[in-house]
Amino acid sequence: MLDYFTTKEAAFDWGVTPRAVRHLLSQGRVMGAVKVGGHWFIPLEHADKPQDLRSTRERVTRLRGAVCRS
Numbered sequence: 001m002l003d004y005f006t007t008k009e010a011a012f013d014w015g016v017t018p019r020a021v022r023h024l025l026s027q028g029r030v031m032g033a034v035k036v037g038g039h040w041f042i043p044l045e046h047a048d049k050p051q052d053l054r055s056t057r058e059r060v061t062r063l064r065g066a067v068c069r070s
Contacts, residue, residue, distance in 0.1 A: 004041040014049040024050055 007025070011018040025033050025040045029050040032043040 003044045005044060005047050007040050007042075010042050010047065013047065016049075 005013070007018045007021045011021045014021065022040065024030055025035070025042070030042055031046040033046070034041050
């Protein structure tokens, strides 16, 4: 039998909110996760946080007339 994380445990481990974990799970971004009776279970073997898919383009911010890159 496999050991599982709950959404609350995954949220603590990944440094995000339980809602963010449920969102990742509903998008199918966590391998092996299953939903049983309204509760998500994440196998410990796939307990790594999924990669952030937001754009990684360089953001340019104007600060006091100078261009700062962050």
